[in-house]
Amino acid sequence: TGLYAPTAGEVVWMDGDGKRLSGADEGGGLSAVFQDFAKLYVTLRENVALGDLSAIGDDDALLAALRQAGSRRLELDAPIGAPFGGFEPSGGEWQKIVTARLLLRRAGFVFFDEPTAALDPMAEKEAFETFMRVTEGKAALLVTHRLGAAKLADRIVVMKHGKAVE
Numbered sequence: 024t025g026l027y028a029p030t031a032g033e034v035v036w037m038d039g040d041g042k043r044l045s046g047a048d049e050g051g052g053l054s055a056v057f058q059d060f061a062k063l064y065v066t067l068r069e070n071v072a073l074g075d076l077s078a079i080g081d082d083d084a085l086l087a088a089l090r091q092a093g094s095r096r097l098e099l100d101a102p103i104g105a106p107f108g109g110f111e112p113s114g115g116e117w118q119k120i121v122t123a124r125l126l127l128r129r130a131g132f133v134f135f136d137e138p139t140a141a142l143d144p145m146a147e148k149e150a151f152e153t154f155m156r157v158t159e160g161k162a163a164l165l166v167t168h169r170l171g172a173a174k175l176a177d178r179i180v181v182m183k184h185g186k187a188v189e
Contacts, residue, residue: 036132054130058137060121062112064104067096070120074127084127092122093153115146119153126157133163139172151175 036052037043054074063070071088072079079085086097096116102109112120118138125133135154139147151172154165165172173179181189 054125054128055134056138068099074124088123088126092119094119135165
């Protein structure tokens with residue numbers, strides 16, 4: 024994802040035509056949802072707009088991303104966080120807010136790193152259905168220890184001590 028520089032070798036991003044992407048292309052073409060994503064106590068608008076700050080005033084784009092992520096929270100200027108007089112999202116609702124960020128970014132490659140680790144089984148099932156829907160037509164990499172999630176994949180790579188073993 025570019026968060027850490029490789030200590031050896033290189034990571035090369037290529038488009039669908041085999042053309043090497045530049046550093047500027049890499050950042051715009053990749054979006055990620057991590058296990059420990061940022062829960063920011065600002066407005067819903069500001070949370071979702073982190074995916075593309077140029078869309079912060081585009082209500083239609085923000086609402087479309089929230090709807091596509093499966094969120095029923097559509098009050099864009101609602102503050103988040105009980106200490107600030109706002110609503111307190113459940114784990115599943117936070118997942119939808121973060122997924123809306125990803126959708127707003129419109130990346131061609133999506134990386135999910137244990138994104139449902141803190142969710143109950145029903146919320147996890149809903150989250151994976153959403154991930155499958157929002158990654159349609161895109162390349163996606165899902166890191167998971169959960170067998171139920173792995174069965175959704177087109178290709179499974181088993182890692183051991185940092186190396187692909189199967």
